[in-house]
Amino acid sequence: MAKINSSNALARFRVLDLSRVRAGPTCVRMLADFGADVIRIEPPKGVDPNEGMFAADRLGGDFQNLNRNKRSLTLNLKKPEGLEIFRSLVKDADVVVENWRPDVKARLGVDYESLRAINPRIILASISGFGQSGPYARRPGFDQIVQGMGGLMSVTGFPEQGPVRAGLAVADSAAGLYSALGIFIALLEREVSGEGQWVHTSLLHTMIAMMDFQAARYLNEGDVPQQAGNDHPTSSPMGLFQAVDGLFNLGASGEGSWQRLCAALARPEWLDDPDYANEKLRVKNRSKLNAQLQAVFSVQSVSHWVDLLNRAGVPTGPVYTVPEMFEDPQVQHLGVVKEVIAETGIPRRVVTQPVRLERTESAIAAAAPGWGEHTDEILTELGYDSERLRSFRAQGVV
Incomplete structure (x- = not known):
């Protein structure tokens, strides 16, 4: 050979x-x-x-x-x-x-x-x-x-x-x-x-x-990156939420995704809330926004929210263990x-x-x-x- x-x-x-x-x-x-x-x-x-x-x-x-x-x-x-x-x-x-x-x-x-x-x-x-x-x-x-x-x-x-x-x-x-x-x-x-x-x-x-954007934030804006847990340091709403049967990740970064999220959840009043008028304000008021989202998400299953929000064009996904990851149909495909x-x-x-x-x-x-x-x-x-x-x-x- x-x-x-x-x-x-x-x-x-x-x-x-x-x-x-x-x-x-x-x-x-x-x-x-x-x-x-x-x-x-x-x-x-x-x-x-x-x-x-x-x-x-x-x-x-x-x-x-x-x-x-x-x-x-x-x-x-x-x-x-x-x-x-x-x-x-x-x-x-x-x-x-x-x-x-x-x-x-x-x-x-x-x-x-x-x-x-x-x-x-x-x-x-x-x-x-x-x-x-x-x-x-x-x-x-x-x-x-x-x-x-x-x-x-x-x-x-x-x-x-x-x-x-x-x-x-x-x-x-x-x-x-x-x-x-x-x-x-x-x-x-x-x-x-x-x-x-x-x-x-x-x-x-x-x-x-x-470190990419984290390093660039400090070098150019003097913004020292901190630990943010499962939240994104500069975007909101983006993080981990609890459904009735497990956890899922939501990534509604940017104005388009934010508007689609509000529509999919039938919460048009959030679009008029001055605390959420732009991305910076949604990051600043993340605790309030996350609590409101969690109240909505806690009554349905992970699969419900993953299907609903992805159909609406809002990135959402389950949180897998390694065995679950390999069983996912897209991973197998x-x-x-x-x-x-x-x-x-x-x-x-x-x-x-x-x-x-x-x-x-x-x-x-x-x-x-x-x-x-x-x-x-x-x-x-x-x-x-x-x-x-x-x-x-x-x-x-x-």
């Missing part, structure tokens, strides 16, 4: 994946799902004392979801022979992705200048916690640390509750996607210049970018879940790519690889014979 054929979109590119944990694998997963030949390079078992963090449970849902459509090569880059094999791969590769601390790649000789000397067309994508230079460059970066430093925890949760982490790895996942976007831009630019370049992003910068068969024959379910290309669609053609599953295959492609493979294993190179 020369490669995993998931899509034709990126089939002409080879990616060497040195990354671990979440941000890097998220980036590379997108390239793999759209057909790039991704070689996941990981140390042989027992070489990395932290291997339990990122590779212990190969059949676990998280590992399978992050690393499908990739081939696995075990390679000890601390040995000269292992580094030489890696450099041989770099000669014909398009992209290298890593998320080590900045000093590690220079110490191993896989920094951008070293790679460029081997292949001037190579693109090195580096993901770090805090950037490739600066006072925090050598700090280890984890998602929750950056959620705190990037401002997200200060605006998550209810007033006076204290900082609250988001329930998913926002900084990690977003940094991976930003890095993939940077790679795509570099590949497009290379078509003009013929040269690769170094692409790098950090969890910290990514987290601040994800979108093909969000795909089953793959892992190396042991055990079926695993993973989440598909949310971006659709009608002509060159992504696909999930293979489960995440076993540890070093494709080592012999890849080294044979490089021209090594069986005797050299035995030698490499005896020396702990692979």
Whole structure:
């Protein structure tokens, strides 16, 4: 098997994946799902004392979801022979992705200048916690640390509750996607210049970018964002309400939605209330407005309000648990879940790519690889014979 054929979109590119944990694998997963030949390079078992963090449970849902459509090569880059094999791969590769601390790649000789000397067309994508230079460059970066430093925890949760982490790895996942976007831009630019370049992003910068309008409010209006619970900080009515049998979200932002909401609820008098004359006043008088809305909503079911208000053009939706989310008919229609068969024959379910290309669609053609599953295959492609493979294993190179 020369490669995993998931899509034709990126089939002409080879990616060497040195990354671990979440941000890097998220980036590379997108390239793999759209057909790039991704070689996941990981140390042989027992070489990395932290291997339990990122590779212990190969059949676990998280590992399978992050690393499908990739081939696995075990390679000890601390040995000269292992580094030489890696450099041989770099000669014909398009992209290298890593998320080590900045000093590690220079110490191993896989920094951008070293790679460029081997292949001037190579693109090195580096993901770090805090950037490739600066006072925090050598700090280890984890998602929750950056959620705190990037401002997200200060605006998550209810007033006076204290900082609250988001329930998913926002900084990690977003940094991976930003890095993939940077790679795509570099590949497009290379078509003009013929040269690769170094692409790098950090969890910290990514987290601040994800703060988006909250950050922009402070920078331009001096408005310090606060915790707002389930209410939107700058729009009203927008938040969580209790129906007779559960909770639902309402998003009546803007004058058009506000007018449609009042009409659907048969409350035309709210349109004449001076406290609700515009969005700013509805935010200012949110407590009064929410109480009036809650009195209306408490007498009917979630499905009643979701159906009625969406028909009226007012965004409304139920609040699901994760199992309920996957049972939703629209989620099933979108093909969000795909089953793959892992190396042991055990079926695993993973989440598909949310971006659709009608002509060159992504696909999930293979489960995440076993540890070093494709080592012999890849080294044979490089021209090594069986005797050299035995030698490499005896020396702990692979």
